[in-house]
Amino acid sequence: MPDTTSDPCAPCAPEDVRRIACIGAGVIGGGWVAHFLARGYDVTAWDPADDAGEKLRRLVSAAWPALEQIGLADDASPDRLTLSPTLAEAVADADFVQESAPENLELKRSLLAELAAATRPGVVIASSTSGYPMTEMQTAAEDAGRLVVGHPFNPPYLIPLVEVVGGERTDRAAVAWASRFYDLAGKSVITMDRELPGFIANRLQEALWREALHMVANGEASVEDIDASITEGPGLRWAFMGPCLTFALAGGEGGMAHMLDHFGPSLKSPWTRLAAPELDRELRDAMVDGCAEAAGGRTYADLVAERDQGVIDVLRATGRLGSTRR
Amino acid sequence: MPDTTSDPCAPCAPEDVRRIACIGAGVIGGGWVAHFLARGYDVTAWDPADDAGEKLRRLVSAAWPALEQIGLADDASPDRLTLSPTLAEAVADADFVQESAPENLELKRSLLAELAAATRPGVVIASSTSGYPMTEMQTAAEDAGRLVVGHPFNPPYLIPLVEVVGGERTDRAAVAWASRFYDLAGKSVITMDRELPGFIANRLQEALWREALHMVANGEASVEDIDASITEGPGLRWAFMGPCLTFALAGGEGGMAHMLDHFGPSLKSPWTRLAAPELDRELRDAMVDGCAEAAGGRTYADLVAERDQGVIDVLRATGRLGSTRR
Structure with missing residues (x-):
């Protein structure tokens, strides 16, 4: 048994997680919802956009045939998704929270503070941020020890990678708990022991992406040539x-x-x-x-x-x- | 019919190529040999290293089961490989020449000049260079109009991409001939209309590679994490x-x-x-x-x-x- 099982930082062991709250239900947040549903979890989602619920159900429906091909967990069902009218209700019974709000530092700061205040003590809260260090995002939160980065790749229901890293105020136990949880939830985890803007994979693909943008900006290559040069x-x-x-x-x-x-x-x-x-x-x-x-x-x-x-x-x-x- | 068929720059149309000379038989040159053999061409190879012949036959043998899986051309056989004792003999009857010498500008310059002098008039000569512009490589050659870059990826017998580009002294017809030939030889061709150091794909992967080297140099990520961050x-x-x-x-x-x-x-x-x-x-x-x-x-x-x-x-x-x- 991993020693994280008895970790006092979380109200339940990674093995015992049943209900996950997904905060933000756009492309990434919705992808997480699809992934967790397919793995047999109960999911509560919250997103402030008017049409978020409709878009989310469409995303999950579109993803489901793919998830059936991969193989669903026992009892997995899209019906185990609940849309919550408020953030507080979404996280009230959650054993784990995945935040996937738009990439805006001030927004992340206040949202994570709000989540840390509304979530049961010790429940780990992970941010899908594409590149902000947790140290910069956790400044406004009181209970910041359980805030970690859990950075997925699009679509989260198919691409295995999740990069896990904490900030200066994060408990090491929360990082270990999150890594263990994602592993159990079918992800391929890289746990980083230090913060690095963009983490690992995004730094690599961002370097490639910037070079591609330079080439297009200079008329050196077309979008089509750039894509073909990689896929071929x-x-x-x-x-x-x-x-x-x-x-x-x-x-x-x-x-x-x-x-x-x-x-x-x-x-x-x-x-x-x-x-x-x-x-x-x-x-x-x-x-x-x-x-x-x-x-x-x-x-x-x-x-x-x-x-x-x-x-x-x-x-x-x-x-x-x-x-x-x- | 493509109008390159009647191109006066080459002694034969791309469709009529039968014998290919591969100059340099290391990892890339040997990979080209395997590819051209599998596509049913006669191949003559030359490499100055003492053990080149033995290494080349080992490379072709190792690659052959993979090539059988993909599907060989009619009459394709590893027995259609001839090792030539001299460069001049290797190219004497060639309908196309693929140069894959070590990545050294002075070496490429003198080798391409020697090849241009020894090869029948009009036969297109392509360099596998990873990044030198042909303009810089063709300076010493008298008959430089048929010198093009034909840049493959490792292993050339499996990765489809070839980037084709000429230098300032290259005939446009030679670029078109090479692109058409590679296409017929089963490659996926990107024809560039301007020179760019590193071409397209290498610029993209070099940006990624340099970022990876920076991360390792700074102790920010391990080789294993970097590789996993891409494959996962x-x-x-x-x-x-x-x-x-x-x-x-x-x-x-x-x-x-x-x-x-x-x-x-x-x-x-x-x-x-x-x-x-x-x-x-x-x-x-x-x-x-x-x-x-x-x-x-x-x-x-x-x-x-x-x-x-x-x-x-x-x-x-x-x-x-x-x-x-x-």
Whole structure:
């Protein structure tokens, strides 16, 4: 049993969560609602917009066939969604709160303070913020120890990743509780031990996105070319093998060490507007060691075979393998 | 019939290519060899390294089961590979030349000059360079009009993308010939009308890669976290829907316009070390119009359904869907 089970910070163990309050029911909040319903939880939702309830039910209906394909939890039903007329009613009986309000720091600050005041003592409250550090969002809350970031990717009912991190006033136990809860709720969790604006995945995709915007702004590439360059290229590998291990394979049998020694100089090239860090011995070794660790016992040949099978499977799954000769 | 068929710049039409010379037989050059063999071409390879032949045969053998799965062209056989003792013999009868030497500008310059001198007049010669503009590589060649960039992704026998672009001295007909040839050879081609260091996909992944290196250098994230943040997150979508259209869906029914108006301010946030371009009206409209064009007649609901099915298919194909409840 994890030692978080007896954690005094939450009124119930992550295993015992039954009712989840989703605050904000737009694209992300609504996606969370669909995910939690599919996992068999009771969900209460609140959103101040007039048409929020109608939009939310439409989103859940549209998502449900996909969720049926993945496999629903026992007793999962869209009927276990309740729309609450007030924030206070939405969180009154909640064992966990997921906040997905618009990305506005002042709004988040006051909303989290309100949620911390209205929610039962010890119940963990997670924010879906795309990038604000919790330290900056929790300033107005009295009971700030249970406030964490639980940052999902769109759509939350299908993309596994959730990044979990606390702020300066967050209890470490609340971070551990949230990570354990998301894991039980079927998510793939990265728990960060320090705050970083944009967390990890958004920093990576934001760098890519900004480079794309620069290219369009300068007339260097079209939106269509940019999208095709990813879906026909590196995107196929990134569905199952991350950029570090992928680049390690580009180094051939010499792996990441050869890759950095061979392509290291290209870090000085104007291949993006983003300046590179100094590739000193320490960084080189950190990358080489990190890739060796990520590879585990797998040899270069093992990894190549795995990558090749992965690309073939992804090509087939996305309808890009067909006739014998394309 | 494409008008390139009668192009006087090449001794044969793209449709009539039979023999391809692959110059350099490392990870990329060897990957090209495997690809062209699987597509039913005769391939002559040359590489100055002592053990190049042995390594190349091992690479082709390792790749062949994957290529069989995809489906080989009629008469495709690894036996149609010839290792040439000299560069001149390798290119003597070639209808097309693919150069994949190490990434070193001086080396590329002299090698391309040597290739242009040894290859039959008019035969198109493509460089696999990861980022050098052809204008800088073709300076030493006398017959530089048929020199183009044909930049693949690793492994070239599985990843469809090839970026094609010429230099200042390249004939436009040679660029068109190469694009048509790669298309016939089963690749997914992006033809660029201007040179840009790193082309398109490498600029995007280099921005992401540099941000990753900064994070590791600063101890902000581990190699493992970085890889997982992509494979469990945005990488799943990028296997079939590019970053622009993906972000358009994050805007909900309001699409890219809503997304830019809502998340535009985050471009000022320190979410990556890469500074953003000014999101002026022109750039905003270019993104909105480009996404509308990319969406074609598909509605928001169509795109959401397509994305959801894509993510599910990719999750299933990569072994991440299994039991009813994860």
